[in-house]
Amino acid sequence: MRIRVPILFALLLLCLGITGSAVATDLWLHVRVEENDGTKVKVNVPITMVEKAIAMVPQEHLRHGRIHLDDCCDDLTPAELRELWQEIKDSPDMTFVTVEEDDESVRVWKEAGYLKVQVREQGDKEKVDVQVPLRVVDALLSGEEDELNIEAAIQALVEEGEGELVTVTGDDERVRVWVDNIAEAD
């Protein structure tokens, strides 16, 4: 499973986007990428810096910490997305999506305040695990009409505190994104 640079970048942006604010003084966002050829990438960002960056991004790029949904989603209208989210939020902990194929399985479920996504390819050789606190998604969708409220999502994530966000284990690379209170954690 080859993690392409744009995907990683988008992943990082997403995490930068959903990470940061009010009590963020001691929290750090970490990204680690390790490839089998020996390449290692480490990124450590204080969340206060993320907050600052998002608050100060010029308005034509990010208006008051919000972006338009139509900039990022082709398949769902904002209203449909909110409706879908409302149903997920109101439901008890359960599995929403299960896809089983010969060499791939996907599962999306809700558990203990988190929305979790698990992808397994070729047995357990390639794994993707994503977990996002529900309140973060909730805050993200709290913008008006077609807006995603990045600032609110950041605040929600900061209130959540430390935790794993993304883990990808592939044939030839491993990616980990998490939040904690250590400047250079590993």
Next chain:
Amino acid sequence: MTAKRLLIIISASFAVVVLGWVALIGAVYAWGGVATVRVHDQQEGLNIYVPVPMALVDAAVATGAIVIPEEEWLDLDVELGEWGPMVRGLLKELEECPDFTLVEVEDDWTHVKVYKQNGSLKVEVDDQDVTVRVSVPIRSARRTLSRLTRFV
């Protein structure tokens, strides 16, 4: 005037000049620190070390505001003006952070590290043949950028 007296006057003048330079250099360092760039290319046998007192950079910006035509500043405004406040804000945050490594990338041939240490933002690049070290005092960089964006 005796030779002894002449010698004393010359020595005193020399001491004043030396002390003056020492004081000036000290003031320059104290005012904003020094940004440094060091490049070492083993293959080419190149060795470059450029220390840039940030006070001089400030002076250059101030002089530029007088000397450079307004249209040039406006061009800079287009390129920098929009992102200037953000970069300034980020530098301020960076200034307040403890020492840490912001980014580190390494493979078999190259090692790149961007980190904060003792109030400076440092960049290290170690390639097979080339070594680059850059150090910029964060506070001074922020001040210079503030002046730059204030002019534009």
